Amino acid sequence: MATKLAAILLVGLCAAGPALLNDGYTRTKTHLGGNQYSKVHSEEHKHSVVYFPDIETLSKEYMDRATKKQNTELDLSTITCQWGEGPDYFRFLPQQKAQVFKNKGPVSFSNHCFQKVTAEITSFDADSVEVTITSSDASSWFCYDTYFVAILNSFHVEKMDFSGKHRFTFKNLSDEELYDIEKNGVRIFVFCDGLVDLFADFFMTLKLFLGGFSTNPHIPIVGSHTTWYMDESNIKFLEHSIGYKMEKRPVSKVNIPESEIHSGDFLAITRLDGLDEIIMYGSGSRVGHSTMALWIEEDGKRELYIVESQDGWYWPVGGFQKNKFSQWMEWAENASFNIAVLPLKPEIRAKFNETAAYEWFKSVEGTPYGYHNFLFGWIDTPRDNFPPLLPPEILPILFRVAEKIIPKEIDSILNEALNKRLGTEGLRLQEIEVEAGKQGKGGILDLMAEVEQEGWVYSDGISLVCSSFVLAMYKRAGILGDLELSAPEFTPRDVTSLNLFDLNYDRPQACKDADPDLPYCQILGNYRIDLGPEYSTIEPYNHMNERCPSIAPEFKRPAGC
Numbered sequence: 001m002a003t004k005l006a007a008i009l010l011v012g013l014c015a016a017g018p019a020l021l022n023d024g025y026t027r028t029k030t031h032l033g034g035n036q037y038s039k040v041h042s043e044e045h046k047h048s049v050v051y052f053p054d055i056e057t058l059s060k061e062y063m064d065r066a067t068k069k070q071n072t073e074l075d076l077s078t079i080t081c082q083w084g085e086g087p088d089y090f091r092f093l094p095q096q097k098a099q100v101f102k103n104k105g106p107v108s109f110s111n112h113c114f115q116k117v118t119a120e121i122t123s124f125d126a127d128s129v130e131v132t133i134t135s136s137d138a139s140s141w142f143c144y145d146t147y148f149v150a151i152l153n154s155f156h157v158e159k160m161d162f163s164g165k166h167r168f169t170f171k172n173l174s175d176e177e178l179y180d181i182e183k184n185g186v187r188i189f190v191f192c193d194g195l196v197d198l199f200a201d202f203f204m205t206l207k208l209f210l211g212g213f214s215t216n217p218h219i220p221i222v223g224s225h226t227t228w229y230m231d232e233s234n235i236k237f238l239e240h241s242i243g244y245k246m247e248k249r250p251v252s253k254v255n256i257p258e259s260e261i262h263s264g265d266f267l268a269i270t271r272l273d274g275l276d277e278i279i280m281y282g283s284g285s286r287v288g289h290s291t292m293a294l295w296i297e298e299d300g301k302r303e304l305y306i307v308e309s310q311d312g313w314y315w316p317v318g319g320f321q322k323n324k325f326s327q328w329m330e331w332a333e334n335a336s337f338n339i340a341v342l343p344l345k346p347e348i349r350a351k352f353n354e355t356a357a358y359e360w361f362k363s364v365e366g367t368p369y370g371y372h373n374f375l376f377g378w379i380d381t382p383r384d385n386f387p388p389l390l391p392p393e394i395l396p397i398l399f400r401v402a403e404k405i406i407p408k409e410i411d412s413i414l415n416e417a418l419n420k421r422l423g424t425e426g427l428r429l430q431e432i433e434v435e436a437g438k439q440g441k442g443g444i445l446d447l448m449a450e451v452e453q454e455g456w457v458y459s460d461g462i463s464l465v466c467s468s469f470v471l472a473m474y475k476r477a478g479i480l481g482d483l484e485l486s487a488p489e490f491t492p493r494d495v496t497s498l499n500l501f502d503l504n505y506d507r508p509q510a511c512k513d514a515d516p517d518l519p520y521c522q523i524l525g526n527y528r529i530d531l532g533p534e535y536s537t538i539e540p541y542n543h544m545n546e547r548c549p550s551i552a553p554e555f556k557r558p559a560g561c
Contacts, residue, residue, distance in 0.1 A: 078553045079241050079389055081192035083112040087200035089208070089237050094148040094189035096391040100131060101185040111135075111190055113143035114163065119188050127178075128171045131186050136163045148189040150397045152180040153430060159195060176430035183437060187393055207233040208274035215316050217334035224314045226272050226336040234272040235527065241281050241387070242553045246270070246338075246527040253333070254510045254523050256341075258304045258325055264352040264477060265293040266342040266470060267306065268496060270529060271314075271335060281387055283378045284555030285493035286531045290467040292474075293341075294322070296358055307361055309469035311369035320367045320469065329524070338525025340518070342536075345502045348479050357477040364462065371413050372463035373488045376452040377545075380489070380561070382445040384549035396444040400429050412459075420456050421447045451546045452488040467492045474500075484542045493534070493555075494545045501536035 079088055081095045098107040098119050106120035114135035123130035131149060144161030149168045154177075156168045170177070170186075193201055211227035221227055239245045269289035270276050276288020291308035304325040311318045314335045323331070332339060344352065379385045383392045403410040407428075418432050419425055427435060429444065436443050441450075454472070456463070464472055464487060471494075472487040474480055479500065503519050511521035515528055522529055534557075538544075541560070548561035 078243075079387075081389060083192065087193075087197065087204045089201075089205050089241065090387075090389045091192045091201040092198045092205070093389050093391075094191045094394065095389070096187060096189050096393050098188045099185035099393070100188065102129075102182065107188075111145040113138055113140070113145045114160070115139060117145075121186060122167070123169075124181075127173050128169060129173065129178075129181055129186065130170075131168045131188075133160070133166045133168070133188070134164070135160055135166070138163060144194065146191040146193075146195055148191065150187050150189065150394075151177060152184070152396055152400050152433060153177050155397065155401075174430070176434055179434050179437070180430070183433075184393075184443065187397070189391070189394060192389075204233075208237060208277060212271075212273055212314055212336065215314055215334070224334040224336075230274070231272045231336075231526070234274060234277050237277055238280065242284070242555070244280070244286060244530075244532075246529070249514060249522070249526060249528050251514050252524065252526050254514050254521060256508050256510065256521055256523060260508060260521070261293045261304060261325070261341055262343065262349055262352075263293060263295045263354050263357070264344045264349060264474070264479065266344075266495065266501065267291040267293065268340045268342055268492065268529060268531065269332075270338045270525070270527070271312075272338075272527070273314075273336075279378075279492065281552055282385065282550065283491040283493050284550045284552070284557075285491050285496075287340075287492050287496070287529060289337075290470045290492050290495060292470045293325070294357060294361070294473075295354060296322070307469075307473065309369050309464050309466045311371075319369055320361070320364050320464070322361065322365065332524060336525075338522070338527050338529055340520050340522040340529040340531075342496065342501045342520050342531075343505050344479070344500055348500050351477075351479045353476075353478045357473050360476040361473065367461045367464075370463035370465040370468065370488070372416050372458045373452045373456075373468075374413055374465050375448065376417060377465060377468055377489050377491045377494070378550070379448045380546060380548045380550075382442070382449045384551055387552045392445055395448075396429065396433070399444075403429055416458050417452065417456075418444065418447050420453075420458075421450045451486055451543075454486045454488055464488060467495050471495055480540055483540055483544075485540065485544055486546065489545045491545075493550075494548075496531050497534045497536070497538045499536050499539055503536055 079090065081091065097109045097111070097117075100107050100119050100121050102121050102124045106118040108116070108118050111117055115137040117133060117135050119131060119133045121129060122132045129151075133147065133149075135145070142161075144159055147156070147158045147160060149156045149158065151170055153174075154170055158166060158168070160166055173181070191198060207229055209230075211221050211230050212225055213222045215224050217224045235246055267290070268287040269291065270287045271289065279285055279288040289310075291306050291310075294305050294307050295302055296305050305322045306325055306328040307320075307322045309320050312335065316331060317323070343349075386392050386395075399410055399414055403415075410429075415428060415432065419427055422432065422435050422439060422441070424435060432447070433443055436447055441447060468487040468490050471485065471490040475485065475487065501520070505519060507521050511518070515522050518528070518530070519535070545561070548557055550557070
């Protein structure tokens with residue numbers, strides 16, 4: 001679907017070229033082979049440019065150049081917004097340069113092209129705001145800067161390659177929009193690359209996700225398996241973004257007796273599909289999915305099950321579920337999972353109450369996956385949980401853009417949870433921003449950082465993602481005592497760092513042969529899961545993981561956060 005939409009969009013853009021020429025635009029070829037259409041509008045609004053890569057470019061020269069860096073060694077320093085480095089993952093996201101406010105005067109900064117830039121609000125009326133950006137001292141004759149100038153509900157994208165003044169006007173503003181500008185200013189972002197190069201960044205990133213879309217293991221590319229280019233791209237992305245290199249294993253499957261797996265053992269999983277890697281990039285986790293083993297006795301028969309919160313398009317069942325281990329392993333192999341089994345310490349296992357855990361599971365079985373608080377186990381602070389290429393200030397703007405297109409989905413993954421924090425119902429993002437200010441709770445970013453309460457019931461029930469579901473099972477099983485812990489605040493990293501797991505586990509010989517240096521058994525996957533030095537080291541404590549920063553690539557975690 002994403003590929004089809006992109007193709008329709010690009011064909012539409014290509015067809016618009018002749019109309020632009022008729023409207024007074026001039027066309028030149030860019031260094032990636034695309035078409036640049038430009039027009040001088042006035043002395044003070046000197047240049048406006050739109051890019052339309054043509055079909056031949058996309059099929060040959062453009063795509064060759066756009067993907068060139070995929071086939072070369074990446075600089076293993078963290079991903080940064082550095083002009084001229086070539087395409088990179090997520091470099092299509094703009095970086096904030098300034099916020100300008102009414103009656104506070106100009107703000108100065110410099111860019112790749114123009115070394116002297118000032119921005120200020122030059123007009124603020126009852127329903128409109130004008131921002132003026134003045135550029136000078138270009139670093140070369142042919143350089144340019146590309147701006148994203150935004151308020152919560154609207155934005156402009158503009159390429160500037162001439163010095164002088166450039167004006168941006170936001171008109172017909174509502175009371176909520178005027179409040180947003182008074183409180184947060186007009187946000188000025190600059191793209192890391194030129195408009196054409198942004199396509200290269202986008203296509204390079206798209207390869208992380210493009211494949212493995214269905215449950216059928218026999219269909220290439222769109223079946224249940226990840227593709228070779230997804231595996232390769234995600235391995236490179238992890239090493240490049242957080243310094244984590246998943247090594248190739250000599251075997252892909254290690255068979256161990258089911259008796260080696262006990263109730264409460266944690267199954268740490270990575271699927272090289274882009275989504276797990278985003279979780280890892282944001283939270284510092286070494287895996288992207290979490291499940292738990294549970295032996296269940298019914299009708300006089302005792303069998304091993306895997307319980308989890310799951311909603312992958314590659315998985316036959318959605319929501320809170322249990323599946324027999326043999327069936328689960330078949331689906332896991334079809335989904336190209338990499339799986340490590342983390343055994344509980346013997347003294348912790350002795351405390352694990354199977355009956356209590358299973359009784360709670362039966363009370364929630366079938367509940368939908370926890371989309372409502374997917375973001376909130378990760379985001380604990382207003383600004384210190386975001387990767388270097390994701391400026392916090394752009395999140396509310398991107399969500400507001402998405403809210404206009406897919407309002408029900410944004411209500412599900414964001415608005416319902418923000419309303420819970422305000423004690424309101426049904427408010428959309430603009431209204432949430434105003435209400436947060438009235439209640440003295442800051443704004444959207446501050447609300448996102450508030451602790452997600454495990455007892456909140458959403459429109460379709462309680463909400464738990466995979467790792468928080470396992471933590472909730474641990475609480476019901478009694479292995480965390482009476483500690484006050486909010487399960488939705490736990491990412492996969494937060495669970496695997498708990499000192500619940502056996503570091504002295506005597507592994508079966510097959511596990512030792514496959515992965516000599518791991519302290520646990522990896523039973524499936526082409527790539528080795530290394531949980532690093534933090535594995536099973538942190539003693540659980542009250543209100544754990546409620547205020548923890550997680551900035552790539554170091555992911556420094558203060559004690560007691």
